[in-house]
Amino acid sequence: MEVLIAIAILALVAAFVSVPLRRSASSDGAQQAAADAALAALEARKQAKYREIRDTELDRAQGKLSEADFQRQYAELRAEAIAILKQIDAQGPALAPREPATDREGEREPGRGSV
Amino acid sequence: MSALGAAALAAALLTSIYTVVSALIGARTGDRRWVDSSRRAYYAVFGLLLVAVVALESAFLRSDFSLELVAGNSSTTTPTLYKATAMWGSQAGSLLLWAFVLSIAGSAVLYATRNRLRELAPWATAVMAGVATFFIGLMMAGTIFPSAETYPFAALAAAQVPLEGAGLNPLLRHPAMAIHPPMLYSGYVFFTVPFAFAIAALITRRVDASWIRSTRRFALIAWVFLSLGLALGARWSYSELGWGGYWAWDPVENAALLPWLTGTAFIHSIMVQERRGMLRVWNVSLIVVTFALSLLGTFLVRSGVLQSIHAFGESKVGPPLLVLIATVLIGSTLLIISRLDDLRSERRIDSLLSRESMFLLNNLLFIGLAVIVFWGTFFPLISEAFTGQESSLAAPWYNRYTTPVAIGLLFLAGVGPLVAWRRVDPAGLRRAFAVPLSVAAGAGVLLVAFADGLAEPFALALFVAGAFTLAAVGQELWRGTAARRALSGGSPLSAFTALITRNRRRYGGYIVHIGIALLLIGVAASSSFQTSRDLRLEPGDSGTVGDYSVTYVRPTSEIDPVEQKIAFGAIIDVRRDGEQVALLSPSREYFASSAADPSAPLRGFFEGEATSEVGRKEGAARDIWTAVQPDLSSFDPVIDRGDALFARLAKRVDPADEAAAGFIAAQQGQAIRSLADRYLNETPPAEIRFNVNPFVIWIWIGGIVAMLGALFALWPGAEARRRRVSDVYAAKLARELQRT
Numbered sequence: 001m002e003v004l005i006a007i008a009i010l011a012l013v014a015a016f017v018s019v020p021l022r023r024s025a026s027s028d029g030a031q032q033a034a035a036d037a038a039l040a041a042l043e044a045r046k047q048a049k050y051r052e053i054r055d056t057e058l059d060r061a062q063g064k065l066s067e068a069d070f071q072r073q074y075a076e077l078r079a080e081a082i083a084i085l086k087q088i089d090a091q092g093p094a095l096a097p098r099e100p101a102t103d104r105e106g107e108r109e110p111g112r113g114s115v
Numbered sequence: 116m117s118a119l120g121a122a123a124l125a126a127a128l129l130t131s132i133y134t135v136v137s138a139l140i141g142a143r144t145g146d147r148r149w150v151d152s153s154r155r156a157y158y159a160v161f162g163l164l165l166v167a168v169v170a171l172e173s174a175f176l177r178s179d180f181s182l183e184l185v186a187g188n189s190s191t192t193t194p195t196l197y198k199a200t201a202m203w204g205s206q207a208g209s210l211l212l213w214a215f216v217l218s219i220a221g222s223a224v225l226y227a228t229r230n231r232l233r234e235l236a237p238w239a240t241a242v243m244a245g246v247a248t249f250f251i252g253l254m255m256a257g258t259i260f261p262s263a264e265t266y267p268f269a270a271l272a273a274a275q276v277p278l279e280g281a282g283l284n285p286l287l288r289h290p291a292m293a294i295h296p297p298m299l300y301s302g303y304v305f306f307t308v309p310f311a312f313a314i315a316a317l318i319t320r321r322v323d324a325s326w327i328r329s330t331r332r333f334a335l336i337a338w339v340f341l342s343l344g345l346a347l348g349a350r351w352s353y354s355e356l357g358w359g360g361y362w363a364w365d366p367v368e369n370a371a372l373l374p375w376l377t378g379t380a381f382i383h384s385i386m387v388q389e390r391r392g393m394l395r396v397w398n399v400s401l402i403v404v405t406f407a408l409s410l411l412g413t414f415l416v417r418s419g420v421l422q423s424i425h426a427f428g429e430s431k432v433g434p435p436l437l438v439l440i441a442t443v444l445i446g447s448t449l450l451i452i453s454r455l456d457d458l459r460s461e462r463r464i465d466s467l468l469s470r471e472s473m474f475l476l477n478n479l480l481f482i483g484l485a486v487i488v489f490w491g492t493f494f495p496l497i498s499e500a501f502t503g504q505e506s507s508l509a510a511p512w513y514n515r516y517t518t519p520v521a522i523g524l525l526f527l528a529g530v531g532p533l534v535a536w537r538r539v540d541p542a543g544l545r546r547a548f549a550v551p552l553s554v555a556a557g558a559g560v561l562l563v564a565f566a567d568g569l570a571e572p573f574a575l576a577l578f579v580a581g582a583f584t585l586a587a588v589g590q591e592l593w594r595g596t597a598a599r600r601a602l603s604g605g606s607p608l609s610a611f612t613a614l615i616t617r618n619r620r621r622y623g624g625y626i627v628h629i630g631i632a633l634l635l636i637g638v639a640a641s642s643s644f645q646t647s648r649d650l651r652l653e654p655g656d657s658g659t660v661g662d663y664s665v666t667y668v669r670p671t672s673e674i675d676p677v678e679q680k681i682a683f684g685a686i687i688d689v690r691r692d693g694e695q696v697a698l699l700s701p702s703r704e705y706f707a708s709s710a711a712d713p714s715a716p717l718r719g720f721f722e723g724e725a726t727s728e729v730g731r732k733e734g735a736a737r738d739i740w741t742a743v744q745p746d747l748s749s750f751d752p753v754i755d756r757g758d759a760l761f762a763r764l765a766k767r768v769d770p771a772d773e774a775a776a777g778f779i780a781a782q783q784g785q786a787i788r789s790l791a792d793r794y795l796n797e798t799p800p801a802e803i804r805f806n807v808n809p810f811v812i813w814i815w816i817g818g819i820v821a822m823l824g825a826l827f828a829l830w831p832g833a834e835a836r837r838r839r840v841s842d843v844y845a846a847k848l849a850r851e852l853q854r855t
Binding site: 001002003005006008009010013016017018019020021023034036037040041044045048051052054055056058059061062063064065066069073 | 118119121122123125126129130133137147148149150151152153155156159163230231232233324325328329389390533534535536537538539540542543546547591594595598599601602617618620621
């Protein structure tokens with residue numbers, strides 16, 4: 001009895017897991033998925049960089065950073081954020097949806113952040 | 116239903132093997148079809164294990180004693196809650212739980228990364244499925260080696276199926292115990308996710324922070340589960356074991372603490388890699404050690420190599436688990452060594468007064484603490500190996516070495532939030548430290564002046580460090596709110612809310628620090644300023660403990676025929692300066708032993724498991740805690756006479772005669788009731804342990820605050836929610852393009 005049930009279950013599992021194997025090897029969808037993945041990685045890096053910028057602004061607002069240290073760190077973070085945004089733009093044509101422009105904190109003036 | 120569960124488990128083994136193979140093919144060839152197939156196969160493993168778990172739970176709830184596991188760990192009289200949780204009271208059930216939770220965690224991370232980490236995900240899938248294959252294989256090995264007792268669906272021959280099961284171990288019949296094991300196991304298992312992605316990052320040489328960003332939440336979830344498991348275990352120990360404490364440095368407790376310590380270090384150090392590109396070797400090493408320690412925790416509770424209150428878990432799966440741990444450690448070490456060039460840090464520490472330096476120092480202390488606990492835990496094995504004699508280290512040894520490190524860590528929990536990344540301006544440093552240092556100094560002076568703080572210097576240092584940390588975090592919240600108001604206006608409350616919700620990771624972490632400070636203050640107070648005394652009292656007698664007068668008012672007894680339990684207790688009146696502060700009713704509960712000699716049914720009650728029901732009054736400043744241990748030696752002649760009578764009676768009647776068996780059972784019930792009456796009328800003296808434990812409640816409150824802080828930190832922020840919408844849109848677009 002157990003063997004029969006196991007065979008039936010395995011048949012269902014085989015049908016489920018073999019779906020991707022039954023599609024053609026090189027499709028536009030696969031390329032699109034690769035582009036999606038690259039963009040998702042860049043988005044994650046962008047969000048992490050934004051978080052760093054917010055942290056730095058918060059540290060400055062609380063008086064932990066001197067103005068000189070803040071300006072130096074902010075300039076570095078801003079340059080890194082802009083580099084990521086450029087990479088996202090380079091990837092952009094592959095995908096339709098864009099983030100709202102208001103989110104691009106890396107392009108704001110230093111000290112005008114929202115802590 | 117059991118046949119379905121058994122079939123699903125067998126299918127899960129084959130499917131997890133397929134997952135490993137297809138993921139490796141996908142990873143090596145880059146063919147996305149194999150990668151997608153392996154991900155689907157992993158989801159299928161989850162589905163199959165879910166069927167197996169449901170089938171086993173159904174067998175427990177139906178008291179299906181044709182399954183060996185159910186017959187050995189449940190009974191028709193076991194309360195429904197404990198029937199449902201009896202699965203993890205056994206070894207085979209625990210293994211199934213391990214594999215099932217791993218299938219949940221793995222499926223969740225594979226779903227979350229289905230459109231990301233395309234190079235890493237297939238390797239990580241192979242690692243997670245490999246671990247799942249090991250645990251499912253261990254269970255299925257029980258079909259070949261039944262004595263290993265690892266197969267959850269092992270069936271008894273029709274002639275061997277009992278009418279009644281053995282019941283759940285009485286020690287496990289406690290609400291905290293119902294969820295303590297799955298919490299600990301979930302903690303262990305969720306660390307598999309960052310471990311698998313770390314291995315994938317090493318294999319693919321993509322050792323930047325992307326694997327950390329995608330798995331950080333799983334490390335935090337593991338931390339929350341492990342913390343909850345530890346807290347529930349401590350609570351159970353405090354209220355059920357009757358020795359008066361919440362932490363005994365028991366080997367299995369320590370085994371759960373070890374991955375918590377290294378996991379906490381990991382959660383801090385990955386921030387340095389995310390932010391500064393440093394500590395790459397350290398981070399992959401930490402997660403490998405944390406995962407290996409998680410396996411070690413499972414090994415210790417299941418191997419029985421060390422004496423423990425968890426000895427009910429002893430079994431034969433120790434050797435295979437040890438092989439897995441060795442494989443993980445050796446394989447990972449070789450992989451890390453082969454990738455040292457790729458793991459070189461991008462940057463160096465700019466200043467010793469920076470947040471990254473504090474994280475590094477905190478990591479060293481956490482690892483130091485883990486080394487101390489590891490040494491103490493395994494000292495019995497080490498001493499036996501070198502001297503031939505097993506000797507263990509007791510609580511004073513642990514306290515002597517761990518307390519100074521804990522003080523340092525608590526102090527750093529306050530320093531960390533005060534310093535900025537990269538470097539701190541000296542003027543800013545003075546501004547940041549002035550208030551917290553003043554508060555800490557004030558607390559120290561008050562404790563020395565009014566509470567004889569110098570008598571307990573370690574406790575004093577912990578209080579001072581705790582005060583410093585609470586003040587530091589409070590100041591951070593205050594100044595952050597002020598900064599937010601200066602920039603955006605609004606009320607203090609709206610500014611505060613906006614501040615913490617926009618910076619969840621930062622402020623969630625600070626809330627955890629508040630919780631840990633409260634917890635350690637509770638630990639310091641309760642362990643250093645506890646008043647404890649054992650009294651031997653008869654009804655009407657009184658004793659004095661510190662400022663308290665303790666009176667044994669009267670005995671209590673209770674018989675629970677459903678749980679086959681007899682409880683002997685005492686009503687204790689506690690007064691201070693003549694005023695009643697508590698009326699407590701601790702008891703000692705004796706459970707009929709299924710392993711006892713059937714011809715000695717009365718003795719069987721007192722030779723089986725016994726648990727304490729503690730009498731306790733909790734308060735913000737102190738707990739009044741009592742446990743009772745009746746001296747039943749005067750009952751021995753009565754019990755022996757009763758058992759001799761039942762032995763003679765059993766010889767005279769035919770075992771197949773149901774009417775006679777019913778008569779004997781009724782007589783046994785009457786004898787037990789007579790014993791209970793005798794306890795009330797000819798009450799023997801009782802050992803009463805009376806403790807006044809200051810600030811214990813702050814341990815539980817601190818633990819809850821810390822876990823809430825961690826949940827707040829891992830809850831997705833507005834950015835992540837927006838990104839998810841974007842991901843859904845992108846995936847939809849990809850599907851559309853594929854169709855056209």
